[in-house]
Structure formats: C-alpha cells, structure tokens
Amino acid sequence: MQVVSLIPHPSSRPHRDVAVQVTVEAAGRGYALAYQVAGVSRLCIDGRGVGRTDELWRHTCFELFVRTVGATAYREFNFAPTAAWAMYDFDDWRSGMRSPPVKHTPGVVDGRISGRKPTFGAYALYVTIDAALLPQGPMIAAPTAVIEAIDGSKSYWAMAHPPGEPNFHHPACFALDLSPPTAA
Template sequence: MNHQLFSLQPFPGTKKFPDVKIAGNIARHSNNLTIQYSLLGDIKEIAITPPSATPLRKHGLWQNTCFEFFIGVRNSPQYWEFNLSPCGDWNIYRFDDYRQGMQEEAAFSTLPFMVQQQAESVEINLNLDLDKIISTEQALEVAITTVIKTQDGDVTYWALTHRGAEADFHLRDSFILELPAVN
C-alpha cells in the first residue's frame, strides 16, 4: 500500500483567502484508491451547499466549494478529474490530453463518498475501485486540489503545487504525487 499525507496551498498571490487548512491522505491498495480531505478552521465563512438527500452527478461543481483530484497514468496524456461537493453531488470527467476531449466518465454511475461536517471542520472520505478505468499495472500521477468559495462569493484555488501563471489544476506537471503500480 502506498499511503501519503498531503497539505494544500492557496494559489500564490491570492490577496485574501479564508483562515482554513486543507490536508488529508491518499492511498492505493490493490486497485482501490482511498482519499480523505479535512477542511479545518473558520468554516463558517465558507459557502458550503447543504447535504442533498439524493446526491446527483452534476456539471460545474467547481464553481462552488468542491474537493477535487486528478489521476493520470504515467507516460500517457490521458487523465481523469474527480469532483466531490460537500453536499454529496459529484462528477468524473475523462480527458484525452490537456483540457482535450472532456467527457463524463461512463464507467461510473455513482460515486459514494462520506461527508462529515462539524462546527470547525468538513471531512470527505472516498474509497474508489479503480478497476473500471485503470489496471493495477499502471503507475499513477495524482494532483489533489480544492476550490473554496466564501460566503462573500470570493473563490480561492488550493493545490499541492501551482505550476502555472494562473490557477490551473489541469497542468500535468502539477500531478506530483506518485502511486506506483500494484503487482
């Protein structure tokens, strides 16, 4: 199993961002991926959509507070974008190359994940079977990101690293976590 801790940073040059910390861990065991995010701090200033009784696959989740991660296969331009809203809504997109050929990933009809919200924290936990899209023999490169929207409507972009002049989670050289092939 490859277990890694992470901490996200706001895009450099962001003049005003909420007083929060975003951290977590990611692991690959067999071909199951687990990821856990913790948003800690003054979350009352964060715009968080209330939990949905029936979470849905939705477009544009990144326009609000949204936890995201990107998975690419090493030595391939193809990658996937996973969007997890604190309300339970979700989506997965497949790309052929940098921002090219975007399609909903049809291999998944649901994306069950757990959301726990308390006075000073939001926690997201996902356990994902990668067999539907990636074989165990493929090494993975991962980017972990979050979009935070405040109650005032300000949006900030958080990631492991920011490699571009603008916040751009799709830049492949920002997929800096490596999850080796499982033999």
C-alpha cells in the same frame, strides 16, 4: 498512506485561518481519500443535490486528477460536500473532454453526516474510488480543492501550481505518485 498539505494559488486570497490537507490510502480495490479543511467556519457549502452533477467546481469542491505515469490522457473527479460528484476524461491537457459511463460510482460522504471526527481542521469529506475507475499501472495524481468562503470569495488549492491563473489541469499540478491499488 500519504498525507499532503495543499497550498493556495498565489492569486488566491484565502481567509488566513483556512488550510487544506488530503489523506490518500489504498483501500480494498481502490483508494480512500479524506479531504480536510481547517477554518471551516468560513466554508460555504451550497445545496447541489447528490449523485452525478456537472460544474461542481463553481463552489466548494474537492478534486482528484489522475493519469498513468508518462501518459497525457487523464481522468478528473469532482466531489462536493453534498455528496454530488462528477467524472471526466481528457485525451490531453484540457482537450477531448467527455463524461464516461460508469459501473462503479465514487463514494462521497460529508464528514458532518458520517460522524467521523476529522483529524485535521473542522471539516472533512471522505471519498472512495474503486480501481475500475482508475487507470491501470503506476499513476500520478493532483489532489486539489476549490474553497468558497461564506462571503463568496474563492481560493484554489493544489500541491503545486503552474505560473499564471489557477489551472488544476496543468501537468505541474500532478505531483502525487500513486502505486496501483492491490486487490483485496
């Protein structure tokens, strides 16, 4: 199990009580992630339905970018508090984007509905990703979050940020080493 704290992008102006933490652990044939937010009283959660949905990053959204170590191609996952999700493949940094077909959908559960009490902060989103949705071999990942406050302001959170504007696709954001999940 790995627990990482995300930091806001320097240009972001998050409310001072907001903090974001991600727990990643191997689970069965994939990974389980818990995105947890402190300062939830200021978190805006809009109604975007459930299932596969585009443009989730426009509001509160939790993300995971993952690629095989040494590769330039990567996969992006987006998860919304409404249980909506998205998945995209890229051939290289922000190029060759496509939305691949899936046999196994990620499991997304809003912590307010699951009844599970967050261990950090006041809000949690729980996600499971089957190994069939992940690259094969040693991986490097970028867990990220877009946090929208009730006043409409947004902050952008990652383990590391490149210079310039927020850009979760940038190789500098891929800062979490992952071992391949093992079969259960």
